[in-house]
Amino acid sequence: MKKFALLSSLLLVGSAFAAAPRDTLVVQQAADVPTLDPTATYDTASGAIVENIYETLVTYKGASIRELEPLLATKWAISNGGRTYTFDLRKNVKFHSGNTMTCRDAEYSIERNLVTNSAESGNWFIAESLLGTGANAKDDKTITWARIDRAVECNNAGQLVFTLPKVDPAFLAKMAYPGQSIVDSKHAIAQGEWKGTSADWANWVGKDLQGSNLSKQPSGTGAYKLVRRDANAILLQAHDAYWGKKPAIRNVVIQKVPELAARQQAFLRGDADLIETGGRANIEAQLKGKPGVVVLDNLPNTTATAVFMNENIKDPARLGSGKLDGRGIPANFFSDVNVRRGMAYAFNYAQYIKDVQNGKGKQRTMLLPDTFPGYDAEVKTYTYNPKQAEAYFKRAWGGNVWKNGFTLNVAYRAGSVPAQTAMEILKRNVEALNPKFRVNIQAKEWSAMLNDSKAGKEPMIIIGWAPDYADADNFMYTFYSSNGYYFPRNNWKDASVDKWLEQARATTNQATRDRLYSLVGQRAYEQAPFVLVPAGVFVTAHRDNLVGVSARTFNPMTSFDYTGTLWKDLSKK
């Protein structure tokens, strides 16, 4: 019995030792980490670790997303009318393997991204810059090894030289993306990765490298190196030979804890320094005001969300009767600007901010994060105004919309409460205008919605965009250009807007670009191709002994969005 009592006490006591040690950062999250290979990194959970193991040539300066500073490069020069970028590289930088970084590593890393450019990766946008197309050699036969080799080269002075087919003002910002990190080529080749030559390049085109050997045994120049990855934890330790300032935190543990309640208990007890919190509602209800917890609010949100109104609906099944007889809509229903404006005035923005964002939301003037260069706060915005909405619907289609009414089928991604609420707000307000107006909401599985909307089949959907790099082009071109990624979803084409967006792509003069984006914003306000959904204000929480987390240091382009910093900039007291 005594033995049993002793064992019981041994088993039960000990949780007192559990609190996260001072030299260790403990993060608990539900998210999977699919890869630690930069070339395959295209999600924040992977990016959050990759950006601490590896480093890019340039990075964002502090919390700024407008200014870039050298990281593995020491400086760069732009020549040849903005088409050649020459980087001087930092000397005596050691990889985790002990190898010294050379220009050859940088060349190998970017060429590897261009060669593989798998469908799952984010390499399409660097391929656009360097090869003039987002496709890889499998999909575009004009891409040859010679073109890839020419695009990225080391010159005799050991500088890394990029040659772009045309000017790309977003090129530097793209180079700050964790996917463009510099990998240890000798180590990678020894692990069985691409040899870096023309001999085997064709075998690697389009290859999904999420589970690559490099993902299992990464070697970067970052302040942290991978120690081990087991079923539920990723363990990292400070890189002793790091070229920069020695990190204050020696160990980092990323634990996978799928259940929010379990994460929350660990956080409140101090066993975890940071957790995936479950969002604003949970932070405000469960964490705010609790001992040892600091809530960091009013942080920038760099996503943009919109309700799309398709002017050329390609699925007759979604049109009902297909006529303006109250039982459906014609395929080009949204081509009348009055319908679009009517919708924009019928959305209750304030109510959405209150109901979905707990009052912490902001109406934007354009589909571009307000912290991004190019954002114009002066562009007008729509407000909820039933009288105006009514007036525009009365004008639409020569008065037939108001007279006959319509039945509109709209869709949102199943499971997305904010998207569902937005559609319900719109439905309620539109139907309240006229008893002949009917809006049917349908929850669609993500893949189905993506596919159908891309095929132009969906009359109205709600969807968002998160940035790959901090340049207005990544949003403005995507949403507003008729060559942009989202075009098939709303088929809104405006010649002036297209021209301005192409001009903005062709110049590196930021003032000119700002003016052009402002023009796009104003035109979009007039033409209302989208209902702009208010942007939520980002919020996060951390333990009060964690130092280095603040609104002043928070950079929204950092994948590690628990703090908006790299781990090397954190410490614990």
Next chain:
Amino acid sequence: MLNFIVRRLVQIPLVMLALSVLIVALTMLLTPAQRAAGYIRSEQQAAQLERIIRDRGLDQPFPVQYGKWLQSTLQGDLGFSKSSGKPVLETIVERLPNTIELTLVTAIPIILIGIWLGTLSALNKDRFIDQVLRVFAVLGYSLPTFVLGIVLLAVLYGYLGWLPGAGQLEVINQFAVGDLRRYTGMLGIDALLNGRFDIALDVLRHLIMPALTLFIVSSATILKVMRNNMLEALTSDYVRTARAKGLSERVVNLKHARRNALLSIVTLGGFTVIGLLSGSIITETIFAYPGIGQWVVQSALALDIPSVLGFALLSALIVVVVSTLIDILYGVVDPRVRFD
């Protein structure tokens, strides 16, 4: 007996083959776009949906897709699990021992204590102890695992701080584990074999809450079935005969009544073990226990088809193997049951 065992062992690959056709066919009920969506995580990647479908051959006919899958599976390649960031086979090899360890710690108490409590309850029919055990059984029956797990976690870890929270090890030990020589893959046992009693104790402490949750839920079923079986056996003719022969009450109860009452428990116990080995999905998820169950739930949510297929195949193997063992054990317990 030997013939029977050989026959059952020969059946295993055939059953597995049939199951694999069924499992792959079931995943094919999803459209190529649905399956391709499992490979993407953002709207940006959605632009590549068609490329993913084409590159991975998701639009090819069933025989082609099944053939490719079977070929790579037979070569030991079950595909890549993006939920774990590792190949599926490697993930199974890493996680299965953890689930086996949890099963070892849990299954024996569940079955033995369940049998004992069921017997106790039946022998004390309608007395206080029986009433208490029946309440326990009803609670175990009706309380959702999810609720029970969260309550235990909130009280024993969050409020009282007696037990550690989610996971398998304290942070302080997580780095030390890398130095252990792995013999079985079961962390606690390997720690003992390495002489690292502190780590073994840590593993054990982390096992208490998941084991307790599983114990409460699963032993209630065995208790209930055992109680009913015992009550039936105690009123049977052979028990009356045994008593008439003047045998002691203890011998009558334990040797005659309980032996017969145990027959259906063999099957039930077997299925309990199957359930635990196939992954105690909810328990492992709540307590972030790095076993098979936690992985598969994440895989299913992420439409990680290679992982789901790998898990289904593993589960099928466990069911077939354990069912065979149950059949063999059944014959051992009940000599009347022979194998033709």
